Amino acid sequence: MADQTRTAYTTCPLCEATCGLELSVSGDRIMRVRGDADDVLSHGFICPKGASLGELDADRDRLRTPRIRRDGKLVPATWDEAFDAVEAGLTGVIDAHGRDAVALYLGNPNVHTLAGNLYAGLLRKVLGSRNVYTASTLDQMPKHVSCGYLFGGPFAIPVPDIDRTEFLLILGADPYSSNGSLWTVPDAPGRLKALQARGGRFVVVDPRRSRTARAADRYVPIRPGTDVFLLLGMVHELFAADLAKPGRLAEHLTGLDEVRALVTPFTPEAMAVRCGVDAATIRELARALATAGRAAVYGRIGTTTVAYGTVTSWLIDVLNILTGNLDRAGGAMFPLPAHTRRGKGSGPGFTTGRWRSRVRGLPEVLGELPAVTLVDEIATPGEGQVRALVTVAGNPASSVPNADRLARALATLDFMVSVDPYVNETSRHADVILPPPPPSRSAHYDLAFYGFAVRNVANFSPPPLPLPADLRDECEILLRLAAVFAGLGWRADVEAWQDGELRKACEQIGADPALLTGDTAAERALDLRLRTGAYGDGFGRVPDGLSLAKLRANPHGVDLGPLTPRLPEILRTPSGRIELCPQPIADAVGALADAPVPAADEFVVVGRRHLRSNNSWMHNVPALVKGRELCTVVVSRTDAERLGLVDGGTARVTSRVGRVELTVEVSDDIAPGVVSIPHGWGHDLPGVELSVASRTAGANVNRLHDDLRLDPLSGTAVLNGTPVTIEVAEPV
Numbered sequence: 001m002a003d004q005t006r007t008a009y010t011t012c013p014l015c016e017a018t019c020g021l022e023l024s025v026s027g028d029r030i031m032r033v034r035g036d037a038d039d040v041l042s043h044g045f046i047c048p049k050g051a052s053l054g055e056l057d058a059d060r061d062r063l064r065t066p067r068i069r070r071d072g073k074l075v076p077a078t079w080d081e082a083f084d085a086v087e088a089g090l091t092g093v094i095d096a097h098g099r100d101a102v103a104l105y106l107g108n109p110n111v112h113t114l115a116g117n118l119y120a121g122l123l124r125k126v127l128g129s130r131n132v133y134t135a136s137t138l139d140q141m142p143k144h145v146s147c148g149y150l151f152g153g154p155f156a157i158p159v160p161d162i163d164r165t166e167f168l169l170i171l172g173a174d175p176y177s178s179n180g181s182l183w184t185v186p187d188a189p190g191r192l193k194a195l196q197a198r199g200g201r202f203v204v205v206d207p208r209r210s211r212t213a214r215a216a217d218r219y220v221p222i223r224p225g226t227d228v229f230l231l232l233g234m235v236h237e238l239f240a241a242d243l244a245k246p247g248r249l250a251e252h253l254t255g256l257d258e259v260r261a262l263v264t265p266f267t268p269e270a271m272a273v274r275c276g277v278d279a280a281t282i283r284e285l286a287r288a289l290a291t292a293g294r295a296a297v298y299g300r301i302g303t304t305t306v307a308y309g310t311v312t313s314w315l316i317d318v319l320n321i322l323t324g325n326l327d328r329a330g331g332a333m334f335p336l337p338a339h340t341r342r343g344k345g346s347g348p349g350f351t352t353g354r355w356r357s358r359v360r361g362l363p364e365v366l367g368e369l370p371a372v373t374l375v376d377e378i379a380t381p382g383e384g385q386v387r388a389l390v391t392v393a394g395n396p397a398s399s400v401p402n403a404d405r406l407a408r409a410l411a412t413l414d415f416m417v418s419v420d421p422y423v424n425e426t427s428r429h430a431d432v433i434l435p436p437p438p439p440s441r442s443a444h445y446d447l448a449f450y451g452f453a454v455r456n457v458a459n460f461s462p463p464p465l466p467l468p469a470d471l472r473d474e475c476e477i478l479l480r481l482a483a484v485f486a487g488l489g490w491r492a493d494v495e496a497w498q499d500g501e502l503r504k505a506c507e508q509i510g511a512d513p514a515l516l517t518g519d520t521a522a523e524r525a526l527d528l529r530l531r532t533g534a535y536g537d538g539f540g541r542v543p544d545g546l547s548l549a550k551l552r553a554n555p556h557g558v559d560l561g562p563l564t565p566r567l568p569e570i571l572r573t574p575s576g577r578i579e580l581c582p583q584p585i586a587d588a589v590g591a592l593a594d595a596p597v598p599a600a601d602e603f604v605v606v607g608r609r610h611l612r613s614n615n616s617w618m619h620n621v622p623a624l625v626k627g628r629e630l631c632t633v634v635v636s637r638t639d640a641e642r643l644g645l646v647d648g649g650t651a652r653v654t655s656r657v658g659r660v661e662l663t664v665e666v667s668d669d670i671a672p673g674v675v676s677i678p679h680g681w682g683h684d685l686p687g688v689e690l691s692v693a694s695r696t697a698g699a700n701v702n703r704l705h706d707d708l709r710l711d712p713l714s715g716t717a718v719l720n721g722t723p724v725t726i727e728v729a730e731p732v
């Protein structure tokens with residue numbers, strides 16, 4: 001028999017590194033996955049998750065038909081039955097209780113799919129509910145808010161120019177495990193090694209000696225949730241030692257003197273007792289940063305999902321700015337992705353709080369409300385109560401703090417729809433599940449992540465395998481949902497609807513819509529973005545410019561070069577300057593001068609990530625969960641000895657909101673008083689259909705995290721630094 005195997009190139013959709021993959025496909029299957037050696041950004045790098053894409057893709061627990069709840073059970077249904085039920089359920093709730101009664105929760109994979117990137121915004125718009133929630137308030141929202149205030153645009157987020165820097169200060173991030181986040185940096189370990197090989201250094205600040213910390217030139221342990229004090233002490237030192245020299249940034253800046261005055265009380269000595277890093281180290285870090293030449297400060301989950309996440313995120317860029325490292329080669333730079341245009345250099349600026357949540361009065365941020373308060377809006381009766389929920393690529397029952405309370409609330413909804421490939425902790429509550437196809441059936445272009453990439457690149461991949469007749473493209477699924485919300489009905493010709501929108505957009509710029517190429521309206525929308533983007537062909541005006549056709553002809557991607565300075569064009573502030581000392585942040589910093597010194601005898605829990613895991617949804621792939629147990633509680637040797645905990649034994653961890661039991665891992669790599677538990681586990685719930693994951697279930701750490709604790713400026717949950725007690729769990 002002739003060998004039908006062929007090669008297809010795609011971009012890995014599993015994490016932010018966007019590695020190029022070379023797939024061997026045959027029939028309807030991925031037979032083998034390798035890193036694409038010719039990929040313009042990842043140059044062949046691949047991790048165990050990407051290497052398992054074939055297994056994930058072919059997972060037998062992945063739904064191939066929709067499910068509908070009948071007599072309490074989620075049974076298979078046709079697409080017509082499922083969409084009929086969705087339309088009846090959602091319009092029923094809207095007609096009876098109004099649009100705010102329908103909540104939307106958008107999860108993390110939306111930023112990894114063309115469907116989510118192109119149409120999640122449309123869904124939000126046509127639903128017109130105040131109850132929009134996303135994983136951003138469990139993640140990076142503090143960075144959007146701090147950059148929104150500083151630069152005027154919440155997506156103007158600088159990334160370390162890793163390939164040209166000489167000094168990196170990394171706080172609360174473990175790129176060796178996560179492969180980078182808000183920082184698209186495939187093969188972060190290789191690039192960090194190259195940095196050291198050319199004589200540069202990197203320092204890691206983390207309560208746990210992570211894999212990245214082990215490779216670092218210096219590791220600085222810190223008390224969880226207190227990076228804000230370390231960074232305030234560093235800024236204080238820059239001014240005190242006359243090292244605050246923004247250089248060419250000075251002409252683009254306002255508020256420098258205000259920041260100098262603001263940090264006066266925050267001496268390294270006063271900060272040392274709050275963060276557990278001694279004053280001499282705080283000074284050394286500030287000086288190292290200021291004198292390194294090309295340097296950058298970078299912070300991630302351990303600096304955003306904490307009590308002062310927005311102020312911490314702001315301080316990171318204040319340090320980049322004060323040392324003159326923002327927007328210069330080897331510093332912290334703004335990428336210019338192919339699907340965006342250069343800016344005007346000023347704009348309306350950034351605000352939050354255009355509306356508030358009904359129950360807790362929490363301010364809107366970027367058009368959404370904090371994920372921690374979804375439960376209040378469902379569980380609290382009254383005008384405006386949430387009675388229906390649509391989740392798209394989200395698993396809030398796993399990822400949101402006080403998970404037990406949220407699970408109870410989900411069970412009380414009048415109607416729930418999940419767009420999800422699995423029956424998992426969240427979708428088991430749904431009345432209808434609409435499954436997207438596996439990754440091999442979807443076209444790919446990283447609209448979200450090229451905005452954070454360490455080089456400007458563009459890469460489009462058509463679906464590696466054709467869509468089987470029993471599946472629907474996720475773009476179609478989201479558009480049919482949008483058609484329901486828009487009152488068009490799910491049977492509307494959604495492609496024609498979207499082509500009509502594209503026609504209007506083309507008319508506005510005087511372009512001929514007939515020139516757009518692409519197999520679907522989604523691809524044509526991408527073509528429009530590319531052709532009118534910073535490197536676009538301008539519909540023929542720029543001879544070598546980019547278009548979808550050009551990307552199709554370059555399956556390994558197009559390299560658009562190293563990052564280049566973007567000031568002042570990137571700014572959207574009314575002043576056309578970087579507003580270094582925004583009032584909401586200044587107020588929050590002012591209040592920190594009186595912050596209590598943390599109790600030394602209190603245990604706190606932090607999170608961690610493993611290379612072989614990804615949030616809550618990859619534990620059903622045997623190759624990724626085999627071997628050493630991943631969902632353990634890591635405890636320091638000193639604490640273990642004091643509490644009688646033994647390696648491999650079981651510990652009971654208790655917080656204000658809940659209790660879990662976990663296998664103990666005794667370690668010399670974690671600060672005393674801190675325990676580390678990864679998130680995304682706890683798959684042994686009734687109704688979950690994950691045959692592999694439910695055997696290596698682990699426990700859900702969000703049964704411990706507290707829905708009442710959040711970063712007030714961004715509404716982001718506190719997922720690091722939750723107080724707990726820990727004890728030996730007596731065998732029952």
Ligand SMILES: Nc1nc2c(c(=O)[nH]1)N[C@H]1C(S)=C(S)[C@@H](COP(=O)(O)OP(=O)(O)OC[C@H]3O[C@@H](n4cnc5c(=O)[nH]c(N)nc54)[C@H](O)[C@@H]3O)O[C@H]1N2
Binds near residue numbers: 107392701
């Ligand atoms: N304690 C604690 N909690 C955390 C974190 C932490 O560090 N500690 N991290 C937080 C962070 S950073 C994040 S981003 C959130 C993530 O929170 P969520 O986005 O709520 O959860 P995920 O675990 O990413 O689940 C993604 C869901 O999408 C589904 N899915 C996968 N691929 C697709 C697809 O192509 N299409 C569709 N429609 N669905 C798909 C999966 O089956 C799964 O149900 O968790 C947060 N929660």
Ligand SMILES: Nc1nc2c(c(=O)[nH]1)N[C@H]1C(S)=C(S)[C@@H](COP(=O)(O)OP(=O)(O)OC[C@H]3O[C@@H](n4cnc5c(=O)[nH]c(N)nc54)[C@H](O)[C@@H]3O)O[C@H]1N2
Binds near residue numbers: 171181205210223
């Ligand atoms: N393999 C893998 N890769 C992933 C994911 C995954 O689940 N698995 N998830 C993806 C997602 S959604 C995201 S958002 C990114 C996250 O990317 P990262 O932020 O790089 O991921 P983490 O491994 O959670 O690293 C956070 C680190 O912060 C430390 N930390 C906790 N509290 C504090 C604190 O108060 N201060 C300081 N300085 N450090 C603290 C933790 O010990 C941990 O080492 O990873 C993405 N990539």
Ligand code: SF4
Binds near residue numbers: 015045049186
């Ligand atoms: S690092 Fe991320 S993008 Fe690269 S192969 Fe692994 S999961 Fe995929």
Ligand SMILES: [Mo]
Binds near residue numbers: 108139
């Ligand atoms: Mo995330």
